[in-house]
Amino acid sequence: MTECIPSYTPLEDTGFGYTLSLINGKYKMIIMYWLYEKNVMRFNEMQRCIGNISFRTLSNTLKELERDGLITRKEYPQIPPKVEYRLSEKGQSLIPLLDMMCQWGEQNKPS
């Protein structure tokens, strides 16, 4: 725990800050949950499921998730192109934490 307290360390260099940076925002958690439910998804299917997300936002968020190693992207060399997204092992390991955040929030948020 002690090494996690960033007194003189920038937040992003601590374990806590790193975790926070990966899950911050609205869509990362949503996408990870959908992939967790469905196992494999294609771009269009994801956009349909999430509903109100633009092509650009979804595309950028997927790129960040891939860069951070939370999802994998597999492209098949065919016409029309087919691209599949999956949770990586690292991404899978975040699910219990997302669950905990959801549950704690549901139990504690003012109604």
Place this chain on the structure above:
Amino acid sequence: MTECIPSYTPLEDTGFGYTLSLINGKYKMIIMYWLYEKNVMRFNEMQRCIGNISFRTLSNTLKELERDGLITRKEYPQIPPKVEYRLSEKGQSLIPLLDMMCQWGEQNKPS
């Protein structure tokens, strides 16, 4: 879980978003950890322990933590004034989640 996916709900109205809003930033987590370690702390002691935090930032962060019900503030009517801060029960219940975020981050952040 499903009610936690904020497709058409603003993030802050979901359990996940509520939790995120309470722990976001650098100092909330630090203050909560110190209170968890020490049980009771006074303002000056806290400022010393945290190190590089201004009076104003610490004061504002404590006010937010108190407003969100994560800490309690007890003022003793004496000269010189004495004010004690403690984790509330709600604040205590967040500690396992902070632990999990620290641990996951330490294990997974690129070195």
